[in-house]
Amino acid sequence: MDTFLTVERVDYTFEDGPLSVLADVSLSIPAGSFVVLVGPSGVGKSTLLRLLAGLLRPSSGRITLTQQSTGNAIGIVFQRDNLMPWRTVTENVRLPLELQGRNGLAASRSVQAMIDLVGLAGFEQSYPAQLSGGMAQRVALARALVHQPTLLLLDEPFGALDALTRERMGQELLRIWQAMPVTVFMVTHSISEAVFLADEVLVMGGDPGNGRPAAITHRLPIQLLRPRRFEVQGTAEFLEYAAAIRAAIQQ
Amino acid sequence: MKFLNAQPTWLMILVSFVGLLLGWHLLVVWGAYDRFILPGPVDVWRQLMIVAGDGRLLKHSLITLSEVLPGLAIGLLIAMPLGYLLAKSPLAERLLSPYLIASQAIPVIAIAPLLTIWVSSTYWARVLVATLVVFFPILINIIAGLRSAPAELYELMHSLQATRRQIFSKLELPAALPILLAGLKVGATLSVIGALVGEFVQPKSEGLGFLLVTARYQFKTDLVFVVLVTLGTIALSMYGLVSALEKHLLRWQVNK
Ligand SMILES: Nc1ncnc2c1ncn2[C@@H]1O[C@H](COP(=O)(O)OP(=O)(O)OP(=O)(O)O)[C@@H](O)[C@H]1O
Numbered sequence: 001m002d003t004f005l006t007v008e009r010v011d012y013t014f015e016d017g018p019l020s021v022l023a024d025v026s027l028s029i030p031a032g033s034f035v036v037l038v039g040p041s042g043v044g045k046s047t048l049l050r051l052l053a054g055l056l057r058p059s060s061g062r063i064t065l066t067q068q069s070t071g072n073a074i075g076i077v078f079q080r081d082n083l084m085p086w087r088t089v090t091e092n093v094r095l096p097l098e099l100q101g102r103n104g105l106a107a108s109r110s111v112q113a114m115i116d117l118v119g120l121a122g123f124e125q126s127y128p129a130q131l132s133g134g135m136a137q138r139v140a141l142a143r144a145l146v147h148q149p150t151l152l153l154l155d156e157p158f159g160a161l162d163a164l165t166r167e168r169m170g171q172e173l174l175r176i177w178q179a180m181p182v183t184v185f186m187v188t189h190s191i192s193e194a195v196f197l198a199d200e201v202l203v204m205g206g207d208p209g210n211g212r213p214a215a216i217t218h219r220l221p222i223q224l225l226r227p228r229r230f231e232v233q234g235t236a237e238f239l240e241y242a243a244a245i246r247a248a249i250q251q
Numbered sequence: 252m253k254f255l256n257a258q259p260t261w262l263m264i265l266v267s268f269v270g271l272l273l274g275w276h277l278l279v280v281w282g283a284y285d286r287f288i289l290p291g292p293v294d295v296w297r298q299l300m301i302v303a304g305d306g307r308l309l310k311h312s313l314i315t316l317s318e319v320l321p322g323l324a325i326g327l328l329i330a331m332p333l334g335y336l337l338a339k340s341p342l343a344e345r346l347l348s349p350y351l352i353a354s355q356a357i358p359v360i361a362i363a364p365l366l367t368i369w370v371s372s373t374y375w376a377r378v379l380v381a382t383l384v385v386f387f388p389i390l391i392n393i394i395a396g397l398r399s400a401p402a403e404l405y406e407l408m409h410s411l412q413a414t415r416r417q418i419f420s421k422l423e424l425p426a427a428l429p430i431l432l433a434g435l436k437v438g439a440t441l442s443v444i445g446a447l448v449g450e451f452v453q454p455k456s457e458g459l460g461f462l463l464v465t466a467r468y469q470f471k472t473d474l475v476f477v478v479l480v481t482l483g484t485i486a487l488s489m490y491g492l493v494s495a496l497e498k499h500l501l502r503w504q505v506n507k
């Protein structure tokens with residue numbers, strides 16, 4: 001597979017504090033792959049995601065997007081506060097197109113197609129306050145994909161959901177990812193979610209709060225066959241992957 | 252109690268209003284107060300009919316309104332860009348906020364005479380006083396409102412390469428709207444007070460403030476009451492208008 005994005009020896013230090021969060025982080029993400037980042041709380045996962053999004057600039061090192069063909073539009077879903085409460089579902093999903101000045105019929109069609117894809121047909125005119133947490137995150141997902149980004153960044157997108165909804169959302173996400181040519185980089189706290197979704201799991205280690213900046217300590221390819229069904233979670237292979245990741249995090 | 256709670260709000264308001272009038276009336280009858288000390292509701296009503304009938308009430312009300320509305324509008328127009336600047340620039344905030352806060356420590360009623368010295372036009376002096384009164388609460392709310400958009404939505408806009416203008420119109424302004432409208436509600440009622448203060452200090456020939464002052468000099472206490480009721484009605488109507496606007500603009504704040 002072609003490389004989609006490379007991170008070379010990136011350091012990151014927040015300007016408003018001497019705290020060095022990331023040191024010497026290198027990784028590469030194959031085009032069209034599904035990469036999941038796990039690690040303890042406060043280690044710097046969201047910081048890395050923001051660097052990939054271009055929201056932060058590396059203090060040193062380089063981040064290169066190698067596949068320029070379809071532009072380097074990105075879609076992001078955060079853990080919370082994703083939606084604009086004053087916009088309806090349709091209006092929220094339309095935002096990325098609107099910002100590009102695309103307001104025509106074609107835009108409306110893409111919006112409707114995305115709403116259908118995430119299973120929210122019938123809720124087009126609802127406001128976020130009227131949606132459940134899971135529905136709101138689906139809207140955020142639809143919005144992150146409507147402008148056909150080449151890179152989808154997900155920062156614990158299902159973190160606030162209950163376990164059942166979360167599992168269902170994971171499966172939906174796989175289905176959507178398989179239907180679209182998009183590279184996914186996702187942060188999660190759930191080890192089983194990571195194994196279930198990923199082509200490759202990256203483990204981040206360190207303790208920036210105590211003077212040990214974080215880096216990628218392990219990378220584990222997950223070679224479970226696709227399409228993955230829910231039942232795969234009970235297999236010995238799956239549990240072995242999960243145990244390996246748990247061990248890597250605790251090191 | 253249960254029976255009362257089940258009645259519609261307007262009915263409860265009507266009942267309490269009639270009760271108030273009745274209590275007032277009885278107070279005047281039993282207390283046998285002079286009319287110029289405490290006129291009864293009947294006296295006030297009679298006086299209202301007189302000044303409404305000869306057009307005086309409307310004339311003076313319109314004058315006062317013509318000060319209130321520009322005062323509010325100008326206050327808003329100055330507070331908006333200044334609020335944006337203060338919300339966006341920590342430097343501007345550090346430079347300006349001491350003066351803004353100090354200016355609030357001086358009551359407007361004390362600044363008003365100075366304004367009448369500096370501004371030769373009676374009308375504009377009054378408008379300016381109204382502006383001064385509404386300016387600060389609106390400014391504070393604009394700053395708080397503009398700061399209320401969550402960091403995630405800023406990051407979203409940046410990740411989508413939004414321009415500054417787009418960030419303002421599609422994120423900051425709508426996010427600020429609830430707090431801004433709350434400020435406008437306060438400002439709307441304050442602007443009436445402001446215009447009145449202006450008319451007290453510059454009581455030339457017209458406006459409800461002028462009517463109030465002359466009525467008092469002539470011991471026409473019932474006319475004083477008429478003016479008070481009119482002022483209350485104007486302030487309430489403006490409050491109601493902003494509330495209606497709020498209901499429309501913030502219809503997304505659906506109760507779950
Ligand atoms: N704006 C900021 N300024 C200074 N330090 C920050 C800032 N944001 C985060 N940090 C620090 O950087 C470190 C990494 O934060 P980050 O949010 O990337 O962690 P995380 O791995 O995403 O944690 P979690 O799993 O809890 O979300 C933390 O120690 C945090 O205190």
Ligand SMILES: [Mg+2]
Nearest residue numbers: 045046047155
């Ligand atoms: Mg995080």
